[in-house]
Amino acid sequence: MPEAPTAPTGEAAGVSETGDATARHPVLRRLADAFGSAIIATDDFRGDATAIVDRGALIAMCRFLRDDPDASFDLLVDVTAVDYLGRSPRFEIVYHLYSVEKNHRLRLKVPVEESDPSVASVVDVWPGANWLERETWDLYGIRFDGHPGLKRIYLYEEFEGHPLRKDYPKERRQPIIGPGAVHRDPMNDDLRK
């Protein structure tokens, strides 16, 4: 059931003050009690419990969320990133977690700077992060330190750039690759010339 709309939170989505959200979500309370200052903010827009956390505490927090019996987040649902071009920190790595036993969800967001778009890999906590982190590397250029084989998953290796970044225009063409490739400009390709 959607809740009543809450006030907009400023130019970047999801950043808001702590306090209210931890009262409504025991999981956020638990996380705040265990990790204190590593939690930058919490939110529950439309009822989604969200915690914005410091990059350094990510692995410890993930292990806690998986192993703590009240949290029990055994299923990593999704790993992705959002590119807030023009804002600093530019990227936010977003993790969606679910607990099969407790039937509750959590969203973790880790802000990273453009100058060092990397974060620790959570593959050792949830093996399912393997392909999800590869996808985030492929499309956003976020490096996951400690990943056993961080290479592109959707795009071919010679692809230049990370297309889901906001400064990658949708219409950009890539150089032709492959044996015998002769690069022709598709915008200026008149065979009669």
Next chain:
Amino acid sequence: MSEHDPHTETHGAPASVAPETRAPEPAEDTLDLPFEPMELKMGPSHPATHGTVRILLKLDGERIVESEVEVGYLHRGFEKECESGLYYQAFPYTDRLNYVSPMINNVGYALACEKLFAIDVPERCKYLRVIASEVSRMSDHYTCLGACSLELGAFTAFLYAVEAREHVWDIHDHLCGARVTTNYVRIGGVSVDVGREFPAFVRDKLAQAAKLQQDLEDLLLANPIFRERMEKTGLLSKEQLVALGVTGPLLRAAGVPYDIRRAQPYLVYDRVDFDVPVGELGDNLDRFLVRIEELKQSRRIVEQCLDQMPPGPVDVNDPKVRLAGKGRVFNRMEELIAQFKLVTEGPTPPVGEVYLAVEGGNGELGFYLVSDGTGKPYKCRARSPSFSNTQALSPMIQGALLADVIPTFDMINMIGGECDR
């Protein structure tokens, strides 16, 4: 639920990833000759790797010692496209995610948008969406079962499944005009209401599909070749599956009863009776049986929805979100302005982000929408169940025979459009 033949030996889930040994022990007088594993590239243009995927295999004889699965051959940039259009312009793209259950994608995306916009649709619309979702789920499962039997050599069963799917697609056609690329759901409603003949039409179609399904079951489930190929192949423990992020029939076949329609009900799933089939072992046979049973449950849900569906409007009465009918647009100023703005700028939600998951044919289909307050989504991510499920293929076939790749891959039901987006 376990429909294994009681005469076969009892089986417990093996602790290791590899299934039990099948090849006989070598004779005493054989030589240990040096060997290299053979590299085999299976796909992307292989008849069994439908949806285009490439499986790189290293084989020791018939046994797989190493495998790598390459996806992305059908990557079309769903997210990037959605970011460059308005919220309602994403619906045709969602059709093409899991293109064998298009309505579920439509419904999931619409529900995520409605969570973001904080609007609730009328009752009739909810029932229609559930009917559409379940009918699409049946299409997905028929495709999966049919493709699996085809690749195991049972061509007749495949044709029966495809004919059953045709009946289901006739229902799609009746709802929206298209068999596959449905584009049926809208933010705040559905594209068009159904007529008085709809319930009888659907009941008739589902009855015909059920007859074909019964034939399919009779052909396959007692067939010893089918059982031999499917039983105890593709095994992975439920802890490993959860750790890999696997959801849907794959997880339920292994004994984890996680179904979003039951765990976090949406639309009217809390008002209809249905069972969630759960397997025991999690081998390919269990996955097949779970889907067979889910088809029956889907039919049950649709029948109840047809009984319960009330008359009334199918669209939310909010001209800023859903187009008001032309009668009002041409006669009232507010609706006229709203129509203009809706078409040119699109509906505009508040700044914020939501994640909403529905039960897709293959598992948790989630949409993560980030809004910057304009008519275009800042980010529109589809959490793909096929992507996470396909990640489990490599562990499942580790140490298995080459022939086991086929039923395992089929039962994962990787849909290229959903896996690669």
